[in-house]
Amino acid sequence: MRSVIGRSAASGRTIGTVLVIGALAATLTALLLPVHLFGGSRPAAAAAAQGWEDDGRGTVSTPYGPLTPMDRDFVRKVRLAGLWELPSGRQAQERSSREEVRTAGEHLIEGHTELDQLSVETGRALGIELANQPSEQQRQWLSQMDAARGDEYDRLFANLLRRAHGKVFALVAQVRAQTRNSMVRSLATRANDVVLDHITVLEDTGLVDFEALAGDAPGAGRTGAPPLALAPAHGERGGAAH
16 A cells, blocks of 8 residues: 555655656747747847837848848938938928038938938948838928028928937947947948037037937937937838839
């Protein structure tokens, strides 16, 4: 009888151990499954919270190093920036009576002419499809400035562009710190310098509302400014630029 009881107890402990191991294995599988299915990429919501858009294509190998979804989105955003900020700079030089605003416009033209060329070269080398025209939202921002006059125009220009550059500055730094692709790293290095220069000259106009900047909520703005200067809208890439 004691032998039977002993065997039953041992069998019970064995079954319990198997159940515990099975539960742990199931938990581990559940934790690892999303990583396997999505190739280790961040969920779209997490990417959006950091200011970039996951295209779902994962990381690919290139002669210049691995190319991540964040890398590709950054290159697209640089291209899109020039498509609405270059016209903004030209317009500021033509329409503003303030020397500081015209100077800011000149810096926008110079900086985004260079970045636009670099982004197109980078996109061509890495096989990234780029836009050929501003997104619908970007055209709306340009229309806002088209409709403004005098002091209203100057203030709208300074605050739209300053908010835009401030929002993207953190993303540029993130890409520069994390990318393993040498071409993307070079573009991010130059973009960092250009964005900081533009922030400086826009602030030098004396028209930036810093209180409004501090009170901005994500995705919102009293002047209709973009939540991210370089952010494209889904499906508005406008065709290849390479």
